Amino acid sequence: MVLLLCLVSARPGSILVVDASSERLRATVAVLRHGFGPAAVRGTSDPEDAASWIACERPAVLVTPADTANGSCAAVVEELRGRWGPVPVVLTHGLEFKAPSPPVVHLPAPVDPVRLRLEVGRWVPCAGAGSIATTLLSDVLALYARAGRTGQLDVRGPARIGSVWFEDGELVHAACGAHTGATALFEVLCWNEGRFAFRTGLPPAARSLSGSLPELLARADAVP
Numbered sequence: 001m002v003l004l005l006c007l008v009s010a011r012p013g014s015i016l017v018v019d020a021s022s023e024r025l026r027a028t029v030a031v032l033r034h035g036f037g038p039a040a041v042r043g044t045s046d047p048e049d050a051a052s053w054i055a056c057e058r059p060a061v062l063v064t065p066a067d068t069a070n071g072s073c074a075a076v077v078e079e080l081r082g083r084w085g086p087v088p089v090v091l092t093h094g095l096e097f098k099a100p101s102p103p104v105v106h107l108p109a110p111v112d113p114v115r116l117r118l119e120v121g122r123w124v125p126c127a128g129a130g131s132i133a134t135t136l137l138s139d140v141l142a143l144y145a146r147a148g149r150t151g152q153l154d155v156r157g158p159a160r161i162g163s164v165w166f167e168d169g170e171l172v173h174a175a176c177g178a179h180t181g182a183t184a185l186f187e188v189l190c191w192n193e194g195r196f197a198f199r200t201g202l203p204p205a206a207r208s209l210s211g212s213l214p215e216l217l218a219r220a221d222a223v224p
Helices: 022-036 047-056 072-084 113-120 134-146 181-190 213-222
Strands: 009-012 015-018 041-044 061-065 089-092 104-107 151-156 161-167 170-176 195-200
Touching (some): 015 072, 022 061, 022 113, 041 047, 047 072, 061 113, 072 089, 089 113, 104 113, 113 134, 134 151, 134 170, 134 181, 134 195, 161 181, 181 213
Parallel strands (some): 015 041, 015 061, 089 104
Antiparallel strands (some): 151 195
């Protein structure tokens, strides 16, 4: 017989992200890991995994959607609060079940990644800028696109800076060195380290990108 032992700690642990949507989960975890450090964030799409983590460790914050049709969100919140008391909860997207008692924050769709980091930062110290990977950057682009943001995402790579402009969530322009458009976007996506920052503002008159974000990312993956 195998006996699984779990060391229970009352000290606040990781930021726990629980989301049945794998796409949303990847994007949310990517943004939070950039702001608070890779080791500070755990993510799962399985409520049973979440329950196992909650049994062993008190999360610093729970981030989970309020639009889960099968009620798993409510179950995770109930499990968390029943074991550890008033742990902060950040509810995203819909309002399909009664919100738990405070402390709780609701971020309706489309979720603004900047505000998400700010709200989680109320309870977790920010780690500052960190390294990014190509998959992380594509997830960050997807989250800003879904949030319908208008502005400029600056990415500082090992040797140069690239910028990607959004208008109402659509990628409309990219620049990196002497390159613009798809060439610039693909170069930025190839960097395996760097830092990024988003600032609001209107994009330039020049438009060098067309097509949806998934189409642009698919083309980038196809570049040898």
